[in-house]
Amino acid sequence: MGQPVNLGIVGCGAISAQYLQTIDRLPQVNLVAVADLDLDRAREAVRPYAGVEVLSVPDLMADARIDTVLNLTIPAAHAEIALQAIAAGKHVYCEKPLAATGADARRVLEAAAEAGVRVGCAPDTVLGTGTQTARVAIDDGLIGRPVAATATMLTPGHERWHPNPDFYYVPGGGPLLDMGPYYISSLVTLLGPVATVIGAAGRTRAKRTIGKGPRQGEEIPVLVDTHVTGVLVHESGALSTLVMSFDAVATKAPNIEVHGELGSLVVPDPNHFDGTVLLTRLGEKDAAPLPVSAGYEEAGRGVGLIDFAFGREPRAGGTLGIHVLDIMESLLASAKSGRSVDVESTCERPAPVALGNSAAAG
Numbered sequence: 001m002g003q004p005v006n007l008g009i010v011g012c013g014a015i016s017a018q019y020l021q022t023i024d025r026l027p028q029v030n031l032v033a034v035a036d037l038d039l040d041r042a043r044e045a046v047r048p049y050a051g052v053e054v055l056s057v058p059d060l061m062a063d064a065r066i067d068t069v070l071n072l073t074i075p076a077a078h079a080e081i082a083l084q085a086i087a088a089g090k091h092v093y094c095e096k097p098l099a100a101t102g103a104d105a106r107r108v109l110e111a112a113a114e115a116g117v118r119v120g121c122a123p124d125t126v127l128g129t130g131t132q133t134a135r136v137a138i139d140d141g142l143i144g145r146p147v148a149a150t151a152t153m154l155t156p157g158h159e160r161w162h163p164n165p166d167f168y169y170v171p172g173g174g175p176l177l178d179m180g181p182y183y184i185s186s187l188v189t190l191l192g193p194v195a196t197v198i199g200a201a202g203r204t205r206a207k208r209t210i211g212k213g214p215r216q217g218e219e220i221p222v223l224v225d226t227h228v229t230g231v232l233v234h235e236s237g238a239l240s241t242l243v244m245s246f247d248a249v250a251t252k253a254p255n256i257e258v259h260g261e262l263g264s265l266v267v268p269d270p271n272h273f274d275g276t277v278l279l280t281r282l283g284e285k286d287a288a289p290l291p292v293s294a295g296y297e298e299a300g301r302g303v304g305l306i307d308f309a310f311g312r313e314p315r316a317g318g319t320l321g322i323h324v325l326d327i328m329e330s331l332l333a334s335a336k337s338g339r340s341v342d343v344e345s346t347c348e349r350p351a352p353v354a355l356g357n358s359a360a361a362g
């Protein structure tokens with residue numbers, strides 16, 4: 001094993017519990033302290049975990065024991081917190097999207113390169129056995145030459161369950177910037193980077209009503225498109241069709257399908273680590289499950305941090321994160337202009353993940 005990651009978490013809201021559970025069982029990661037604008041929320045979040053300190057954000061940034069900051073704040077604060085951590089000489093792993101805008105994400109990556117620190121970015125779900133097994137199937141030629149994919153996410157919207165859903169309906173949110181990172185990171189892992197996009201988008205209403213928690217019944221403004229569709233033209237020539245919506249009730253469509261000349265794959269939900277990959281071969285009627293062949297087993301949110309322990313470029317990394325953000329911004333720009341838009345950045349497909357338990361990964 002490499003050096004342990006000495007971690008500080010900034011942002012102790014809804015998603016932090018999942019990270020805290022994973023980190024607690026990862027021997028590579030030593031959680032030193034947490035911070036939040038709301039210190040009571042931070043105290044409550046780490047109550048089950050003995051020895052974790054609660055600090056103000058400036059004190060956490062200044063703490064020499066901490067070498068890596070896990071940024072679980074809202075998208076509008078991602079860049080600001082990441083830049084503070086980088087200025088303090090710390091690596092950063094950030095929840096998605098990497099920043100609310102591509103310009104902010106570029107500032108983060110440039111500052112990190114100058115400071116000689118690494119940037120990681122969610123989603124790390126695509127490092128799990130679901131997407132990774134599908135990747136191996138494609139790399140091994142089981143579907144022949146990949147030609148197309150579909151990616152479908154339709155829900156009525158997160159305000160039905162999230163107690164503070166404001167960030168989902170302002171720039172940096174919406175179904176595309178919120179859920180797109182899972183689907184597009186998976187598509188780039190499976191089919192490689194994207195060269196050009198064509199988008200169309202709409203929104204059904206100007207306000208949403210909070211459905212749960214202390215603010216139940218409160219109306220919040222909708223400042224972003226809430227149904228986004230598009231086509232991604234991969235550098236390989238493969239075409240992915242994307243539908244991301246907070247305006248629909250439900251769907252029976254698979255989360256992701258990948259079609260090749262010799263076979264079609266059903267890829268499990270990229271918002272989860274595992275799930276069954278199904279293959280239908282040309283000439284066969286039924287889909288058959290593929291055995292799990294790659295990826296972190298028994299993984300949880302936070303396994304993307306493992307790469308920091310080994311000094312390698314994070315596979316859930318900043319270069320992929322910025323490419324995914326560029327694809328999403330290009331889709332929205334295309335929807336606005338009615339023209340196709342070339343994606344500014346590119347990236348390598350992240351290195352594959354060998355089959356193994358995340359706690360023992362090396």
Ligand SMILES: NC(=O)c1ccc[n+]([C@@H]2O[C@H](COP(=O)([O-])OP(=O)(O)OC[C@H]3O[C@@H](n4cnc5c(N)ncnc54)[C@H](O)[C@@H]3O)[C@@H](O)[C@H]2O)c1
Nearest residue numbers: 011012013014015036037038072073074075077095096164
């Ligand atoms: N909620 C989910 O199910 C979920 C799932 C996956 C990813 N995410 C991502 O995780 C991130 C956080 O989401 P959440 O649902 O936990 O949000 P949340 O609103 O519940 O929590 C965010 C926390 O960050 C704190 N915060 C905001 N700005 C800050 C700042 N400048 N300094 C310090 N603390 C600050 C807030 O006080 C709050 O406690 C988002 O990027 C979101 O997209 C959320």
